[in-house]
Amino acid sequence: MDSYDVVVIGAGNGGLTAAATLAKQGLKTLLLERHNIPGGCATSFCRGRFEFEVALHQLSGMGNPSFPGPLRSMLDSLGVADEIEWVEMRNLYRVVVPGKMDITLPANRKGFTDALIEKFPKEKEGIEAFIDLVYKFFTEVIGAFYMRDPEISPLKYPLYFKYALTDTRTIMDEYLKDPLLKLAVSVYWSYVGAPPRLLAFTEYAAMIFAYIEFKPYHMKHGSQILSNALVDSFIKDGGDVRFSCGAKKILTGQGRVTGVMLDSGEEVSAPYVISNASPMVTCGEMLDKEYQREDFFRQMGGHTIGPSAYTLYIGLDCPHGELGITETTNFICTHTDMERSHTEMKMRDNEPGQMLLTCYNVSDPDASPPGTTQIALVDLKYGEPWLSVPPHQYYDYKYLYGDKMLNVVEGLIPGFRAHIEEMEVATPLTHMRYLNTPAGSIYGFDQFIRDSHIFGALDPGIPGLYFAGAWVGGGGFQPTLMSGGSAARAVAKKIRQERG
């Protein structure tokens, strides 16, 4: 039987950084991935002359080498930051509500503020005060939370203690009036999947702050390059990786983890396992009954499964300029009611309310062959309504929503449809297939206010078992990549303690 210090199950973002960090620390590590390629969401696929990015639209937390964000620092420590050509975006996003608003917000505080004031001059004071609050509040969050100030108190961090658990809508309503303006400043809610009413101000401020201060990024050749670079770093540091090789069971004995059984039935021994698979599958299916702890399942039961996505991956046969596409990140909204958009996420066949059109070529001319354009058109959707589609009707349903999305885009960008050369449709069931997550979730659990880490992190309560990825650290590239590093450091610390 092969034996390792640690087995990492799943090579999504969380699994990859966990494995790479462990190998860097000299621990004998095995990385298992049931798919034939690493990355989970962080991957790409080829169709015709296009290579389509699956998940990454805007990477947060990078920063540039002279002002590195937390993510860059961690990738640097794994030796992969310099392997990749980073693409910085000038603007945060453009929001279009056809006939009502068309605004582009730059990725710097002044530009962001000015652009809003220009469109909504009557609300100048409110805008300035709101942005000021976001900054002051988040500066306190950094001190109180990220820097773990030992002298934390409501006196020293008044804004933190006032607003950390307040919803974003309440605060927006205090400062801003026009529903269009509110949409313009909070359209990133869809990056979390929680509308302003359910989105903690902490999360909101973190997003705005991180994207403005560290800028949104992409990378040449898409997120697969990061996944490949992490595997490469892992292999160079002596790690073993097996693709097309799923984990079936987590082996246990004497109250702790003892190893992993692979899909093939082969057993591998290891006192530590980090799982990048969902905790439902990890604990509910891979662990023996006696190791399924009641309190853990009760705690987990308080969380709800987060959204998946419906995505059109589109290759156009013309340059983006020809169609008048000028921004990388475009939110297209047919109405301004974000609550309604959130409700629509639970439907399979509504009229599209808010979607994201990313045109990679605007910031990276090499995103597709010369003279062509790569587009991702995505709408967050819960997987639930798709689970009940009878299998033999799946392909009849699969395209219906995409047709509606394209109709909206066609209204905004006439001629768009006629220029489509390649197109792949991914439904929540597609994501489920490639990620093995319940209901095809791409963000793990919902991230509403009550899901805050303040009320306890998920801990399976079994010595040797750890989690990495969206289900424990929150969805998105930065959180999942960081979560793998944290899990690995926790394991490494334990092993060092044991070995004295």
Add this chain to the structure above:
Amino acid sequence: MTLKDIHAQIEGYDRVLDEVKTARRYGTDYRIMKGEVARVLDLLHPRTLSLRVSEVIIETPSTKTLRMVSETGYLPPFEAGQYINLFVETAGVRTSRPYSISSAPGMTAYYDITVRRQQGGFVSEYLLEQVKPGDRFESSGPAGQFRYNPLLHGKELVFIAGGSGITPLMSMIRETTDRGLDRSIHLLYGNRLESDIIFHDELKERADRHKNFIYTPVISEPSKKCSELTGLLSGDLIKKVLGSVKGKNFFLCGPGALYDYCMPELEKLGVPLNRVRREMFGSPVDITSDPGWPQNVKKGTRFAVKVKGKGDLSALAEEPLLVSLERAGYTVPALCRSGECSLCRVKLLSGKVYQPRGAHVRASDLKYGYIHSCAAYPVSDCEVLL
């Protein structure tokens, strides 16, 4: 002060804590979901199928249809045009070959695959000569991108097929006519001899019955009494048969030679590239005649290939690495065997391989030395990581 005491001072803490408690009390016990992900995926995208041949139908002197039923009683849905990769074990080698499903998606009781003999073909000969009703096979689930996309491909379709290339198109023709779908199909079907035409009678009958399906067989080496159109599928012929090509979407399937011949012809007619879809055709018949093939590597040259941590083998330059690995007894996952799907991806640790243009290797895989072993030919000694 504990962290909890600190958090408890945040405004609204008690209210949210109550919410958390309620959510936990009345939450979901995720243990009841046990197996759900696998159950949903097994119905839609099972990784492997257990099949049994229920019937062998002789189509032409060189072609048979193998009607496959499921050992479990369930076959997953597919989109007309997709294929399954059939695993076979013959002459002591475990290998696989993709075959398009020729039956319609609406036919949920069986999948038909229609196999034409390839001279000296390792698997086709075996399927045609030896397989009989009752024989069992494993296959992949349905896969492939050669399919009609209702968001994209409009209502006027032109199918151009050569020989066994009719199979995926047959599934689409059957689906469109059986379900009365709102699109029209004109099929131009090229064969060498009249007796080579697969599904001839059924195609004629469907064309007679359905206004939205037109069938034009084209024979390149006609007999004296041939009443069909003759010649090659040239631009002139296509134009004459179709009239205008404007607004039409083309689906091509056939051996490599069909594409080599027809693509320039369609271009001459002014058909835009984004209106033409082509199915893959497996590995080229003779890779050494590829324009980019290194001239100093002669056919028949053998190279030593090391499989890291597992063993060594000797590989022929003109065979895909995947084939050499299979011959040596290694199992490498494979699906399309045409360089497109990346399932056979392995890492090249040292040495050189020739990768024909057209293999869909991700840019980041090129950078880190990953190759598609079904579309990579050794041109020096190599080491790979499986």
